[in-house]
Amino acid sequence: MRYYIIAGEHSGDMHGADLIRQIKKIDHHADFWSCGGPAMSQAIGKPCRVDCGQMAYMGIDFLKKWYTLWRLLQFCQKNLISYRPDVVILIDYSGFNMKLAAFARRNGFQVAYYIPPKIWAHGPGRLASIKRDVDQVLSILPFEAAYYQNRGYHSIAYVGNPLVQKVAGHCINPSFIADNRLDKRPIIALLPGSRLDEIRRILPLMVAQADYFKAYQLVVAGLRALPTSLYTALCPSTVQVVYDQTYDLIAVAKVAIIASGTASLEAALFNLPQVVVYKTHPLAYFFYKKIVTIKHISLVNLFVDQAVVPELIQYQCTREKLCATLTHLLSGSSSQKAAYQVVRQLLGQKNAAIEAAKCIVTSIK
Template sequence: MKYYIIAGERSGDLHAANLMKELKIQDPAAEFRCWGGDMMQAAGGDLVRHYKEMAFMGFLEAAANTFKIVQFLRQCKADILAYRPDVIILVDYAGFNLRIAKFAKEQGLKVFYYISPKIWAWNQGRVHTIKKLVDRMFVILPFEEEFYGKFDYKVDYIGNPIVDTVRNHQPGSDFIQRNQLSNKPIVAVLPGSRKQEIESILFIMLSVLPAFRDYQFVVAAVSNLNQSYYENFNRDANIKIVYDQTYDLLANAQAALVTSGTATLETALFNVPQVVCYTTSLISYWIGRAVIKVPYISLVNLIAGKPVVTELIQNELTGRNIITELKKILTNEHFIQQQKAGYQEIREKLGEANSAAKAAELMVKYLQNPISADVKG
């Protein structure tokens, strides 16, 4: 069968690539055309456009790039028509992907959604659009099945793929030597993978170095951004930058400063105490405050249903506050153990995953038996 897969960011590239590998097992004749990244291409996808060209963060940033997004949509639609896939698989990335879903249904194409957009956090009315446009939804957070159930929409909970990627990771024993790190304890700094995130947050994260001279701060960088770009932030001997080694970094870290997103859950599954940091443009922040319907921004706290990790958001993200919270997770044993106990509760909620394999098996079954795929509630 022919699969057209669209992912709009780095984490989506990873999860889509793992799904593609499992689809090949279930469907040895599978062919893939995709919008995504290097990992999807390495998994056998014919890459149309790289996600780094489409990584717009926040309401204001997306609005400023409206013309470019419209161009991408036109290209994507034309490419889908030329390819005529058996199914379009959308991976998160709601703003773009829901427009493609509408187009696909108009063309009579089957639409699967792998990793639900976070409509439970804001614009919950989109669930009605999803019910009309998406043939099957595959969700990765425990509470999402219940959320969709309230709208009489049956989804498949397949476990969380991050559980698989963390469990399967084999840490390199030479991480310290390979990256010429010192023997000082490591504070991992995870600023995200998009320029808008990094430029807003990384300088603030690293401003606290003078208060932690007994530690080395190691920044998790991504190779799809130019190395010279990161060097703008490398203004202290206690700062080290490593590329595409986030999991090895977390396996060696004593604590972490983490931009809100998938990385907060990854850090929790590595059992590393963390402070969650987030800031965006003022306009995007106030729009977000008006529409967001959940009490937390980190996946850790959302899954736990309570504040397991401290979230420093917008005006709260200051050097002084980072120092206060980072000292707690480095030196306050009671606070550290309390956070790790919360992590254990999250592991129990997530359970065993094998999510890509489960999703691939279900997808092929639904494609081979369309009647079962049409039963949504």
């Protein structure tokens, strides 16, 4: 069968690669047209038709990329018609993918959405579009299915969270510290995310903590998929960057500063104390405040419905407040680890990629 699969960012590329591998195990004649990154290209065995690296943006920075995204949408729509897949698989990246879902529906294609729009965060405005344009929603958050179902959308299933198997299956490098020439001081891990604009806004605040915590070494979780010059320009000589070794870094760190996103959940699965930070363009934040309906931004806090992970958002995200928060976490008085146990229980042990692949392949009409 023919699968048309779209992922718009680094995390979607990783999840898409796992999903593709599982689809290929079920459907030995599977053929793919894809928008993704290096992980999906490797899983398919040929380059993606569109490189998702040019699609990442954050908040108001969309204005800088709207023409590029519009051209990419036109390209994807044209190729959808010519490729004529058995199913369209959309992964996260809702602004772009919901437009593609509407186009696919108008042209009679079956649509599956893996990691759907977070309508529980922004209000149910998009639910009508999902009901109209999406045949099947595959969720990786245990509370999400009930939210959709309570609002009349029942073609949704919780398939498990891919981070559970990813973390459990990772073999920690016992020589990580020596391999990266780190010293004997305890480590504060800095996880600034995967979007260029996000890193430019948040990483300077993170590395500034080196001035306050000289008894610790600050280490950045970098990505080789991004320009190394980005990290070089933003990090002083006192802060080291390690590339594509995030889990090994998390495993040896004492505490982490994390840009809001899935890394918060990964840290929880490693039992690592953390503070979550978020900072965007002031205009984007103004509009977000108008539409966001949730009390917390950390996934850990959303799971347990209380503020166990400190969140420093926008104007609260300052060097001084981050220093005070880290000092508290390093004192060992945090109650985060008890919340992490609750998170593990809620996530369960389902293999998300396997379950999602089964749902997609068996539902093709």
